[in-house]
Amino acid sequence: MKSKCFAIGCIVLIILTVSVNVHAKEKLMVFCGAAFKQPMEEIVQAFTAKTRVEVSITYGGVGTLLSQIMLTKLGDVFVVPSSYVMEQAKSKGLIAPVSIESFAYVAPAINVQKGNPKGIKNLKDLTRPSLRIAIANPEIVFTGMLAAELVDKSLSLDEKRLFGKNLVTYPEDFNKLATALVLNNVDAIVGLHNLSQWYPDKVDTIKLRADEIQRIGTGQVGVLSHSKVISLAEKFKNFMTSSKSNEIFAKYHYFATPQDAFAWIGAKKPIGGERPASADWFRN
Numbered sequence: 001m002k003s004k005c006f007a008i009g010c011i012v013l014i015i016l017t018v019s020v021n022v023h024a025k026e027k028l029m030v031f032c033g034a035a036f037k038q039p040m041e042e043i044v045q046a047f048t049a050k051t052r053v054e055v056s057i058t059y060g061g062v063g064t065l066l067s068q069i070m071l072t073k074l075g076d077v078f079v080v081p082s083s084y085v086m087e088q089a090k091s092k093g094l095i096a097p098v099s100i101e102s103f104a105y106v107a108p109a110i111n112v113q114k115g116n117p118k119g120i121k122n123l124k125d126l127t128r129p130s131l132r133i134a135i136a137n138p139e140i141v142f143t144g145m146l147a148a149e150l151v152d153k154s155l156s157l158d159e160k161r162l163f164g165k166n167l168v169t170y171p172e173d174f175n176k177l178a179t180a181l182v183l184n185n186v187d188a189i190v191g192l193h194n195l196s197q198w199y200p201d202k203v204d205t206i207k208l209r210a211d212e213i214q215r216i217g218t219g220q221v222g223v224l225s226h227s228k229v230i231s232l233a234e235k236f237k238n239f240m241t242s243s244k245s246n247e248i249f250a251k252y253h254y255f256a257t258p259q260d261a262f263a264w265i266g267a268k269k270p271i272g273g274e275r276p277a278s279a280d281w282f283r284n
Contacts (some may be wrong), residue, residue: 028229028236030057031065032079033142034108034173036219038198039245039252040079046248047239053232061173063140063276069094069224076227077236081106081217082142083272089222096223096230103241104219105255107265108146110206111181111191118187123212125152127162132186136177137170140219140278143177144170145189148277154212178203193264194253210267216258218272219249 032040058065058075062085069075070092078095080086081104089095102206112120118131126133135151136144151163168186171177178195180186182202193252196205221240223233239245246256255261262268 009213026052026229027054028077028160028232029075030055030077030079030236031069031075032057032059032083033062033065033085034175035081035143035192035217036079036104037175039248039254040250042251043240043245046244047236050233050239053236055236059173059175061137061141061144064172066094066172075224075231076229077221078219078224079219079240080142081219082145083218083220084145084274085142086220086222086247094225096225096227096233099223099234099237100220101222101237102218102220103245103248105258105261105271106217106219107193107255107261107269108150108190108213108216109145109193109195109208111178111195112188112204112206112245113181113184114204116204116206120188120206121204123150123190123208124159126166126188126190127155127159127168129162131166132168133163133166133188133190134169134171134177134180134186135167135190136174137172140276141173141177142274143174143191145274145277146215146217149214149274150208150212151190152277153214160195164173178274186238193255198255207264210230210265211265213269215270215273216255216261216265217274218258219254227234 044057048055062080062082066089078089086100135147138144139146168178171269177189181189182199196203221237223237227233258271
């Protein structure tokens with residue numbers, strides 16, 4: 001009887017061990033806009049600690065990520081700060097039906113070196129001679145799209161020409177844009193409201209005027225329709241909108257609701273709807 005119980009116990013132990021090992025080998029591939037890099041690193045760690053699911057994540061400009069997904073048909077989850085790009089993915093059949101959720105909001109702003117040594121106070125100051133400024137590539141990067149739109153609609157033709165003369169680089173994702181400022185390769189960027197919270201010892205934020213801001217961005221997460229692990233991808237999507245993830249986004253000063261963003265700006269603005277900008281005006 002003891003040997004029978006022992007044998008049954010061994011079988012149960014083997015089944016449990018196999019089950020744990022199989023679960024531990026489950027993997028997810030996430031494509032994520034670089035504007036979410038810092039909080040996403042913590043969210044992925046928290047998700048893995050809770051589920052034992054391994055998550056590989058690729059960051060980049062949202063336009064570039066969309067092209068990669070279309071070309072390779074790889075990945076399980078798409079995370080973007082751009083509702084426009086998410087709609088593009090949906091229109092191409094890349095997003096599983098009824099799987100898109102919003103989770104965080106951002107507003108454009110001017111980011112400068114800590115202490116603002118150049119004395120930049122507003123958007124027009126970025127047209128002053130000898131300043132080194134940058135925006136993300138507006139053809140493929142969400143923050144670049146926002147920057148191009150507000151410059152195009154807030155500055156005169158002469159001011160846009162001077163702004164263009166000061167542009168020394170236009171990186172292909174938000175993380176590289178932020179790094180250019182942190183490494184003192186530029187004096188200012190048109191970035192996001194919360195970048196100074198990422199680098200409190202390196203960066204200060206200058207608010208744009210309410211009338212200069214054309215729209216705010218909304219973070220969105222969707223499950224890719226070609227995923228081989230749809231249920232697992234759904235679990236990650238749900239975690240992205242959980243109270244735990246909300247706490248992490250709050251830590252990095254993303255706005256929890258549109259109303260929070262509007263209160264900071266001082267006016268109500270459209271949510272999403274940004275479009276890739278022509279490169280002509282800033283390259284010339």
